[in-house]
Amino acid sequence: MAKQYDVLFRLLLLGDSGVGKTCLLCRFTDNEFHPSHISTIGVDFKMKTLEIDGIKVRIQIWDTAGQERYQTITKQYYRRAQGIFLVYDITSERSFQHIMKWASDVDEYAPEKVQKILVGNKSDEEQKRQVATEQGNKLAKAYGMDFFETSAFTNQNITESFTRLAELVLQANKKDLDLLGGSINDEFSLADLEEQEGLCNAGDNTRKSCWC
Amino acid sequence: MDQSVAIQETLTTEENCVIAVECVSLLDGVKNSRLLGLVHHNHEHAIFIYGHRRMPITGDDVTLDDILPISYDFSVVEVSSPDELAVLGADTRVRVTYLAEELELRLPFGSQARLFLSEVNRAWSDACEQYPEVKPQFDWLAKYRKVSKGARSLKKSLPSLTSRSSVMSRSKRSEKSRADDKQEQKGRDGPQESQDRSRGDVRDELIRPTQPMLSNKDQMLGMPQFGLRDNLIKCELLKNEDVYTYIQNYSFFLGTYNVNGQNAQESLSPWLGSTSNPPDFYLVGFQELDLSKEAFLFNDTPKEPEWMLAVYKGLHPDAKYALVKLVRLVGIMLLMYVKAEHAAHISEVEAECVGTGVMGRMGNKGAVALRFRFHNSDICVVNSHLAAHTEEFERRNQDFKDICRRMQFEQQDPALPPLTIMKHNVVLWLGDLNYRISDLDAEHVKDLIAKKDFESLYNHDQLKRQMDEETVFVGFTEGEIDFQPTYKYDTGSDQWDTSEKCRVPAWCDRILWRGKNVKQHHYKSHMSLKSSDHKPVSCLLEIGIKMVNEESYKRKFEEIVRYIDRLENDCIPSVSVSQSEFHFKDVKFMENQVQTVTVCNEGLVPCQFEFIQKLDEPAYCKPWLTAIPAKGFLAQGASVDIDLEVFVNHSTAPGLNSGQQQLEDILILHLERGKDYFISITGSYLPSCFGSSLSTLCLLRAPIQDMNLDTIRDLTVKSKSQASDSEPQDIPKEIRMMVDHLFRYAKKQEDLFQQPGLRTEFQEIRDCLDTGSLDTLPGSNHSVAEALLLFLEALPEPVVPFSFYQRCIESCSDSSQCRQIVSALPQCHKNVFNNLTAFIQELLKHSAHNRLDINILASVFAGLLLRSPTKQDLVEKRKAREFFQHFLVLSPSDGGLHNELCG
Numbered sequence A: 001m002a003k004q005y006d007v008l009f010r011l012l013l014l015g016d017s018g019v020g021k022t023c024l025l026c027r028f029t030d031n032e033f034h035p036s037h038i039s040t041i042g043v044d045f046k047m048k049t050l051e052i053d054g055i056k057v058r059i060q061i062w063d064t065a066g067q068e069r070y071q072t073i074t075k076q077y078y079r080r081a082q083g084i085f086l087v088y089d090i091t092s093e094r095s096f097q098h099i100m101k102w103a104s105d106v107d108e109y110a111p112e113k114v115q116k117i118l119v120g121n122k123s124d125e126e127q128k129r130q131v132a133t134e135q136g137n138k139l140a141k142a143y144g145m146d147f148f149e150t151s152a153f154t155n156q157n158i159t160e161s162f163t164r165l166a167e168l169v170l171q172a173n174k175k176d177l178d179l180l181g182g183s184i185n186d187e188f189s190l191a192d193l194e195e196q197e198g199l200c201n202a203g204d205n206t207r208k209s210c211w212c
Numbered sequence B: 001m002d003q004s005v006a007i008q009e010t011l012t013t014e015e016n017c018v019i020a021v022e023c024v025s026l027l028d029g030v031k032n033s034r035l036l037g038l039v040h041h042n043h044e045h046a047i048f049i050y051g052h053r054r055m056p057i058t059g060d061d062v063t064l065d066d067i068l069p070i071s072y073d074f075s076v077v078e079v080s081s082p083d084e085l086a087v088l089g090a091d092t093r094v095r096v097t098y099l100a101e102e103l104e105l106r107l108p109f110g111s112q113a114r115l116f117l118s119e120v121n122r123a124w125s126d127a128c129e130q131y132p133e134v135k136p137q138f139d140w141l142a143k144y145r146k147v148s149k150g151a152r153s154l155k156k157s158l159p160s161l162t163s164r165s166s167v168m169s170r171s172k173r174s175e176k177s178r179a180d181d182k183q184e185q186k187g188r189d190g191p192q193e194s195q196d197r198s199r200g201d202v203r204d205e206l207i208r209p210t211q212p213m214l215s216n217k218d219q220m221l222g223m224p225q226f227g228l229r230d231n232l233i234k235c236e237l238l239k240n241e242d243v244y245t246y247i248q249n250y251s252f253f254l255g256t257y258n259v260n261g262q263n264a265q266e267s268l269s270p271w272l273g274s275t276s277n278p279p280d281f282y283l284v285g286f287q288e289l290d291l292s293k294e295a296f297l298f299n300d301t302p303k304e305p306e307w308m309l310a311v312y313k314g315l316h317p318d319a320k321y322a323l324v325k326l327v328r329l330v331g332i333m334l335l336m337y338v339k340a341e342h343a344a345h346i347s348e349v350e351a352e353c354v355g356t357g358v359m360g361r362m363g364n365k366g367a368v369a370l371r372f373r374f375h376n377s378d379i380c381v382v383n384s385h386l387a388a389h390t391e392e393f394e395r396r397n398q399d400f401k402d403i404c405r406r407m408q409f410e411q412q413d414p415a416l417p418p419l420t421i422m423k424h425n426v427v428l429w430l431g432d433l434n435y436r437i438s439d440l441d442a443e444h445v446k447d448l449i450a451k452k453d454f455e456s457l458y459n460h461d462q463l464k465r466q467m468d469e470e471t472v473f474v475g476f477t478e479g480e481i482d483f484q485p486t487y488k489y490d491t492g493s494d495q496w497d498t499s500e501k502c503r504v505p506a507w508c509d510r511i512l513w514r515g516k517n518v519k520q521h522h523y524k525s526h527m528s529l530k531s532s533d534h535k536p537v538s539c540l541l542e543i544g545i546k547m548v549n550e551e552s553y554k555r556k557f558e559e560i561v562r563y564i565d566r567l568e569n570d571c572i573p574s575v576s577v578s579q580s581e582f583h584f585k586d587v588k589f590m591e592n593q594v595q596t597v598t599v600c601n602e603g604l605v606p607c608q609f610e611f612i613q614k615l616d617e618p619a620y621c622k623p624w625l626t627a628i629p630a631k632g633f634l635a636q637g638a639s640v641d642i643d644l645e646v647f648v649n650h651s652t653a654p655g656l657n658s659g660q661q662q663l664e665d666i667l668i669l670h671l672e673r674g675k676d677y678f679i680s681i682t683g684s685y686l687p688s689c690f691g692s693s694l695s696t697l698c699l700l701r702a703p704i705q706d707m708n709l710d711t712i713r714d715l716t717v718k719s720k721s722q723a724s725d726s727e728p729q730d731i732p733k734e735i736r737m738m739v740d741h742l743f744r745y746a747k748k749q750e751d752l753f754q755q756p757g758l759r760t761e762f763q764e765i766r767d768c769l770d771t772g773s774l775d776t777l778p779g780s781n782h783s784v785a786e787a788l789l790l791f792l793e794a795l796p797e798p799v800v801p802f803s804f805y806q807r808c809i810e811s812c813s814d815s816s817q818c819r820q821i822v823s824a825l826p827q828c829h830k831n832v833f834n835n836l837t838a839f840i841q842e843l844l845k846h847s848a849h850n851r852l853d854i855n856i857l858a859s860v861f862a863g864l865l866l867r868s869p870t871k872q873d874l875v876e877k878r879k880a881r882e883f884f885q886h887f888l889v890l891s892p893s894d895g896g897l898h899n900e901l902c903g
């Protein structure tokens, strides 16, 4: 039987506290929604397997703390990401304005090739909307990003946005993948894993087998 | 097959084999098939390693080879070779170590191996958890020393239970790795024991220092880590096969013909092409294809292509057939043809031979077999020629068993164990099985045949009888025999054997099957073929093949992937942290404050935690903070209290006093292969004269804690620019207070500056100086003396500023130059310097009482007054002392100092 997946890569959720990053992840991986806000204090991750263009893609999705005081620390996680979600809350003008800051941090700290998409969450809360869809669209266009309005509550556009970002990452790395001969991308995930090890114990370059 | 039963039979009643698994052990590149049992006794576990016969069923089938006790020294880690990516998870190779013993094992994929490993893991983490409260004993293992047959390795490992000096015999290892071992063991004992002793803290028992676990560090056992992902999916798919498969019937034509070494002259179509519709499959077996010596010795014969062509020509004319495989062992040949349109759905075709002839190996008797996968069904076809002669039926039974045992097909994944015949969904067995008619003479037999009373005759058939007794072909079915015996005829006729031997006719040539969804359409002999002394037999079966419904397969597959994702997510190490914010209120110089954070492993796997560095920072926390322990191991459900300790000393005080730094930090608690947790630490620091600069203190007329922080910050800036509006004091009032106090009360104090003060008294003195709460300093002379030294040590800029240091050292031997340098110091520094030297000179006058001399005092003070901006070596230390000593010998110009002190 063929291998069950070929590629492994990492996506990162960024945005102000309370915009719904943790909820987006929960909805995507477990199909669950929790109405209470338990602020993430740290960095969490979950795995998910997708099939894109016949390639089995395993993605590791990192959920970061949005609170301002942790931002200097969460930045150190950016460089491990191949794809980034910039998330705001359509009921919060402020969270939308902060996207600029998040985007510039990403420019500074994330790898050059990183793929980004803009996500306006809580689209179910139409009556409390402060950011028009058009505004989101415009900003995304200015940054050259794809844009989704999502709702972790109603499950709107959740799979679509995650799959889209995964697709973009796959495309961006297509050349590397093709170079390695189509179906087998061991090197790709390998390089990725090494990098992962590298962060946690900086300077330690010995390759360890990955658990995932 | 549950092999723990076999193991259990070898154990005592107190011992219980929890689970068993077959594996392959690798030792010096040699593979051995082994049986592993996890054995439990009281609170201890050990892995028993057995050699075994192929199918261990009872205790007699296994022999104990080795025992690995599972103590905290034990480890099992996944092995991944560089060319095999662990993430791809093809197989499960693990390295088991106990002390110096090391063994590599390959476990077959599947839930059994998974379960076994997780049980071992559980046993191991239990052992770790109990250590060191419960010291491992393992004396129940001692008795096995005698029993074990291959005691070679066992002997070595058992004594090592009590003494650590075991020499390993199982596997060769380099000197280097042995040295590493030693180091590792040192690491194990050293820090842990000393920590236990010094802290004497009960709560340490749950956490173990990371070192002993180094080998396990990134490879903690947990199901997903075993790279079994693919195999897990395979298992799950297999388990749920019914969901996504349905049955479709295909016709299989099976034929067997002992051709007695004759040529293929006759057409075979009366035999092979006799069905009304063309069958989907042809499986055609021959025996005695070639009786020549050459064929026997070289296994090479011109008869092979000859008969192959005959078969091809004889196939049903209404369909196109493709040859899938031909396999031959001397005269035993098996051919497989399939309708061309089905060829694409056939995969994993393997062929194997087993000889059971002379010496139990030669190919004049034996079997050839083919296995293949058609859609989702695994099918095995065997063509055998078993031992001859009427009385030899037991020999035939034995041949059958040998064939079943020895016939093994390699799997595509080399890590998987070879497939045996019985592992297939459908087994088709044909051939000259050579079973005869018992207890009837030839005449009687022929008579029954003439009457077509096959039923009576069949009751004398050896194969029927043996199958009834379940001594052979257990689980197989044979259709009703409605044709006369196929052996033995005079060649070229339908005449029974007329030779001297005058053999009793027998149904030598037979076709049987085993498996579900098989229906027989015909079973007959073909009398029209006359070239051999046997008649060919054929059997048409309709076999239900498992077909994959692509859509439900995909659905099931995705469901399994989701399930495994979830499993994997559940196995990500995770803990709960009792509190994520800590505030330390009113932190004071040299006074530690401790708060405790409790970390509890609430996940499903053991985990390794560690505070990790932030980007661009040298350590995991600021220098005024420590976390104890900063790393460790947590078994499932275990928790650990981590002390967060804030302590501001001379090196961190200046920044905090001046307001350039705050008590603010965020710790990252990292779990190996898991999440990160942030713990934020804040605190308010009460500024102190300790750690403030001389120039700032000169400008402060009120106690430092009466000032607000901004004023202090402003003054720090001002003092730097030397622009002050109010007249500064000559020397800081805090120094004056301490020196005056000592001058007044401690001149004659024995061992002044030699004996330490009390920590609590120091804190009172500090508070007194910082708040001005008392007019006279509290505490003993020794405490005040120590406070003075601490004050000097904490000065951000020493009394002799760093910029003067080099010159002082260079001119240390020249008294007048030294004095010149001092006279050039900034005013307040010079004042303090002179004040202190005058005080020291005064002390020297009372050396009879205080037992101090120049040497002692110079070495105490030189290092504080004259601090190196970098690290001071011994030579510089000596020079600094020399520099300072010039000022301690009385000279005429020092006359006025006494006044200064008293004034």
Ligand SMILES: Nc1nc2c(ncn2[C@@H]2O[C@H](COP(=O)(O)OP(=O)(O)OP(=O)(O)O)[C@@H](O)[C@H]2O)c(=O)[nH]1
Residues within 6 Å of the ligand: A015, A016, A017, A018, A019, A020, A021, A022, A023, A024, A034, A035, A036, A037, A038, A039, A040, A041, A064, A065, A066, A067, A121, A122, A123, A124, A125, A150, A151, A152, A153, A154
């Ligand atoms: N109505 C609605 N509420 C949502 C949605 N997504 C999240 N929420 C709510 O928003 C609050 C915050 O969600 P979280 O996912 O915890 O926010 P976060 O971005 O992870 O916040 P931090 O962890 O502090 O960075 C919760 O109360 C959620 O129930 C959504 O799509 N619709």
Ligand SMILES: [Mg+2]
Residues within 6 Å of the ligand: A021, A022, A023, A038, A039, A040, A063, A064, A065, A066
């Ligand atoms: Mg969150």
